[in-house]
Amino acid sequence: MISAFKPDRNRGVFLLIFTTIVWGTSFPLLKNLLVSLTPASILVVRFAFAAIAFLPFLRRVNPALIRDGILLGVVYFVECVLALKGIETISANRSAFLVSLNVIFVPMIAVGLGQKLPVRVLVAAGLAIAGIGILSWEGGGIGMGDWLTLACAIGCAVYILMLEKFSPRHSTLPLVAVQLTTMAVFCVVWAAPQLAVQMGAIAQNFNVLLYMSLIVTATPILTQAIAQRSISSHEAALLYTLEPVFAAIFSFWLLGEQLGVRGLIGAGLILFATVWSQRR
Numbered sequence: 237m238i239s240a241f242k243p244d245r246n247r248g249v250f251l252l253i254f255t256t257i258v259w260g261t262s263f264p265l266l267k268n269l270l271v272s273l274t275p276a277s278i279l280v281v282r283f284a285f286a287a288i289a290f291l292p293f294l295r296r297v298n299p300a301l302i303r304d305g306i307l308l309g310v311v312y313f314v315e316c317v318l319a320l321k322g323i324e325t326i327s328a329n330r331s332a333f334l335v336s337l338n339v340i341f342v343p344m345i346a347v348g349l350g351q352k353l354p355v356r357v358l359v360a361a362g363l364a365i366a367g368i369g370i371l372s373w374e375g376g377g378i379g380m381g382d383w384l385t386l387a388c389a390i391g392c393a394v395y396i397l398m399l400e401k402f403s404p405r406h407s408t409l410p411l412v413a414v415q416l417t418t419m420a421v422f423c424v425v426w427a428a429p430q431l432a433v434q435m436g437a438i439a440q441n442f443n444v445l446l447y448m449s450l451i452v453t454a455t456p457i458l459t460q461a462i463a464q465r466s467i468s469s470h471e472a473a474l475l476y477t478l479e480p481v482f483a484a485i486f487s488f489w490l491l492g493e494q495l496g497v498r499g500l501i502g503a504g505l506i507l508f509a510t511v512w513s514q515r516r
Contacts, residue, residue: 248463252475255456260482262452263328275320276427277434285449287420290413304402305414313419315391322385332480334385341393342473360509364477367505400469408461
């Protein structure tokens with residue numbers, strides 16, 4: 237059975253499931269945005285509007301919070317850049333599969349840092365990876381897009397482990413505000429040479445970009461920071477394996493990609509691994 241009712245922990249589980257649903261919507265949307273926008277242009281709008289929404293909370297910061305927020309922001313920025321550069325040359329489903337490999341990298345890094353994990357968690361991670369592979373993998377050779385997205389998965393794992401360490405130390409909203417401001421500054425520097433020629437495409441896709449800013453970027457950073465106060469890094473990584481399930485659902489809905497029997501089997505394995513990982 238799932239563990240006895242613990243308000244903070246159960247809230248964390250639901251917040252991370254909600255996060256994966258939101259992330260699942262992003263893969264088909266990003267694939268469409270990349271037809272007319274560069275990765276830098278997408279990210280500068282995403283992070284700029286997300287940072288503006290949290291600017292009022294920058295008043296409640298201290299040096300330790302600023303340091304930790306900047307570190308988190310840099311890692312999140314790098315993983316987003318890698319994911320966007322990777323998805324330029326691979327499909328949305330394949331990208332979702334590779335990003336979700338952080339479920340393996342989190343326990344690998346954690347064990348390397350001296351943490352001991354229950355066998356149940358390691359087995360659940362293996363089942364989740366098998367399910368993700370059945371759900372998303374298309375076969376074919378490994379290209380630069382795959383390697384970039386794999387590097388993004390490692391970045392995700394590092395971010396999850398850092399967030400587990402940093403989030404209990406600070407108030408959530410100021411920590412999120414510093415992260416988003418850091419990412420916005422990096423994006424402005426990166427995208428500045430392209431913005432003049434991209435303004436027309438940005439205006440045409442403004443509604444989607446606003447959704448990506450406030451719902452796909454700002455909201456998950458907030459829900460992650462809240463959830464990982466009570467959810468361990470390896471459990472969070474397992475819950476994040478639901479992301480390709482939702483990515484496949486939204487890719488079917490928005491792009492017409494078929495799920496099929498293989499997809500249903502893969503999704504079932506992921507769901508089973510996620511539920512089983514929460515047993516006590």
